[in-house]
Amino acid sequence: MSSVTFENVTKRFGEIAAVDALNLEVHDHEFLVLLGPSGCGKSTALRMIAGLDEPSEGDIRIGARVVNDVDPKDRDIAMVFQSYALYPHMTVRKNIEFPLDARKQPAAERAELVSGAAESLGLTDYLDRKPAQLSGGQRQRVALARAIVRRPSVFLMDEPLSNLDAKLRVQTRVELVELQRDLATTLIYVTHDQIEAMTMGDRIAIMRDGRLQQVGPPQDVYDNPANRFVAEFIGTPPMNTFAATAEAGRLLVGESVLQLAGHLRASVPDGPIIAGVRPEHFELADGAHATADSLSATAVLVESLGHERHIHCRLDSSDVVIARAAASEVCPAVGAPLRLIVDPQRIHAFNGDTGASYALA
Amino acid sequence: MRSRDASTPRTPSRRSKRFRETSLAYVMLAPSLVIFAIFVFYPFIKNFTFPFYQTSTAGGFGAFANESKPKWVGWEQWGAVLGSRDFWHSVWVTVQFVGLTVPLGIALGLLLAVIAHQKLAGITFYRTIFSSTVASSAAVASTIFFSLVGTQTGLWKLQINGHGILDDKTWALPAIAVVSIWQSLGLSFIVMSSGLQAIPDDLLEAARVDGAGASRRFLRVTLPLLSPTVFFAFVVGSISAFKTFAEIDLLNPIGKETGGTSLLAYQVKRLAFDSDSRTGQAAVFAVGLFAIVLMLTLIQMRLERRVHYAR
Structure with missing residues (x-):
């Protein structure tokens, strides 16, 4: 089971509630898009699932387990950052291998998993290059490969397409949906782009000022917006x-x-x-x-x-x-x-x- | 290039405007050029001529000249100094001093920077404290140290082998190295802090999510990304340590006799100014010091590209 549940989760930075009393369940194997304008709390919500931020109140569950105090490395998650966060001093191979290495997997197993992940994302020819020698699209693939290589039960993606040009974005959108289907894992995807949300998500959750506005399948949200904000945002x-x-x-x-x-x-x-x-x-x-x-x-x-x-x-x-x-x-x-x-x-x-x-x- | 001249004729007014701008630039630069010429360029070039002359106890040289004239000795003095035990002993002592102060200074600066980089309450206070030695000169640092461990008047009167630590042939150099490390720690801390701050947070967050613990994050992500900074600190610190003079001059009452703390820069001063004004010999020491620092700089320029990571 790799569902993710927010139970009355609030995250405050000083006086400001970045996420305010969030209740949301992301189902096992679901592609859920967290959508909203900048500053709406969607990235903070994602970071709380990753364990990079701690909730001020409420519980976060991955499966049945409350993970509030669990270290990121023990949450069985992988995250793709907006900047891709590739290690610039390591080759593509070492970047993809890093999560396996950190978990002390045997070398032979590591090599096999790395070549598998690289092959599935068309990176085999680039394994010995450094990130600086790659195009934006290739870097994005390396970040994806690093995320999928150890088959986590939950994928987190923070605006992974925002640094790509428009044409590549459309192409990668399709590939991401296929990838999620092939891997059959839960994927939580943060974006401010409502077209990405509409085209990719099984469901979308729209946030504003830290509060959840509406959750539902994209067409449903489009046809029956819960409020004026959602109506005007989508x-x-x-x-x-x-x-x-x-x-x-x-x-x-x-x-x-x-x-x-x-x-x-x-x-x-x-x-x-x-x-x-x-x-x-x-x-x-x-x-x-x-x-x-x-x-x-x-x-x-x-x-x-x-x-x-x-x-x-x-x-x-x-x-x-x-x-x-x-x-x-x-x-x-x-x-x-x-x-x-x-x-x-x-x-x-x-x-x-x-x-x-x-x-x- | 006749065709270009024909297509873009330089009109007299354009030429005079260019001339005015160039002249203005030189006028603006003049004050600093004059100061540099008098205090840097002239002495630097002049220093290369000193070793060809010998001065005696009676006779000074150049700016310190008195009645007796220096004697032309050609390359003889170069050979004598560069072949002397004193010179190479001084090089060895200097290398030991650099080897003590630079790595320790960087390691301590890095340690403090890592501590100050934590998001802890009141950390700004510690940051200020950590960087405060930047505001103290080598002379101030030496005076503080002397007032603590000085043989006669020091607060602790630190004794080793029955005499004061600064009078001990073995321990005087490490003791002075401590002063030097303390004094340069503020700068080392600031340089390391800026290096740490330049590492994007999301790289370390990615490493956390990827399963790396604190030590692996430090060794596999932070340290490699900090290597250009460490390298920079190493080169700049080494150059500065090779030139150490004030601490020795103020703190080694015995070292100048025993040679236990006879660093190159200090020897230059001692030979040129103390008792018998051996300016020519001092100049060879100075050229030796220059050669070492030049070599370090060249190595830095060669290696610099290897430790930088394009993002």
Whole structure:
């Protein structure tokens, strides 16, 4: 069993709680992504699993064992650092061998494991080079090889792709997912990049200011964000949020009116709220065609990405939203009046003060 | 290069601007150049001429000249000094002194730096204490030491073989080495601390996660990465130790007779200034010292690349 559990874990640095009352269970063999902006506490949480930081309160378990006071070397974990943390004075071979050497494994066994790990990551030709003689991608592979070489039960990765160029990042993303599947171990992966989180994780855990915001499979988090922060953090471009007034199962946005779907009608109280719609859930229509369930708007900017367009529209409540449209659709002229049609099922409603989603209320 | 001249003609105004800038640079440099010329370059070159002349008890030389003229002796004096027991004894004593002070100074500086590198409460106080000897000169260190162990007036009046430690032929050199180590410890600590701080934390954290205990982390990660710093401290410390003079001058009341503490730099001063002004001989000692230090510097330049790790 190599599940990892946070039980009410708090980590304070002086007065500041970097991680605040975290409860989270990472299942055995799961790929969990800890996602959040810088300073949200995700790296601190990872370092606590590694044993590099001690929790101020609460327990961390690896499997059934509480590891709060267990030395990093006795936790059966391996970690890949953002900087890769390769030993610059050692060859690639010595770097990969280091964890085995530190555990005093016999030389013959070590050599076999090192060549196995090097081969699986395409490093065989580089074993006698020093890290400085390698490219960024190769260094990253050495760091991975050093982590997998002794088959730990939990892998920890702290933004391992952030130093790679965009193309290599996409390629390595796929390889990491495959690697985790092949090794069949638990992997906890820290990133601030929501695309990495969406594409790699079995589940993602989103943090902000030391607090866990939401945990769930990527699509689930995307479709049903627990609060406005998650809604705006996940997705490119992020979910549009705009001021609206709820009144008897309808939303008033300036002069426009949107119907709320059944599941929200009961939970959204009358009064001011924050409404949310993802850019791809706006359907553009000519401004002359007044329809129900649509917002009247004016196009203010059109960004073309080749395969699609992002149309920035000002609502008559003066909020600006982005609508995503296929490149094949007719492109609206800047300044032209539009209507943005929304399926009531696609509307999100958040508490204006707490940001919490009414869908979960 | 006619074509380049044709494509980028130097206009008179550009040339005069260049001339003005160059002149200004020399004007700015002039004060330090003059000081260097008078106190470093001239004496340095002049020193190579001294060994070709012999001065007697009656006659000084150069800046210390009196009526009697120095006598040209050619290479004779070089041969006499370099072949003398005194010179090689002095080299041997100096090498012993360097061998005592430099490795111990570095090891102690490293030990203190490792202690001060721990994240402990009140460590800043200790850091200040550890680096404080930087603020004391060799003269101050010698005076403090003398007031502690001096034969007549010292607080402890440290005795060995029935006399004061500084009067003992065997123990005077190690005793003075202690003063020298103490005095240079602050600098050694600061250099080692900066070396330790330059080692990224995540390398040591990676080693912890990889299963290395404290001693393995130190021996396999910290020490190799610190080797450029240790090497630097070794070379600079050796050069400085080879030139040790003040401690000997202040502390060895007997060493100058017995030769137990006759370091090269001290011998230069003794021959040139004490009693009979043997400037020519002193100059050969000085050239010998220069040759040793030059050799060390060349070795450093050759080895430096081998101990540096590209990140």
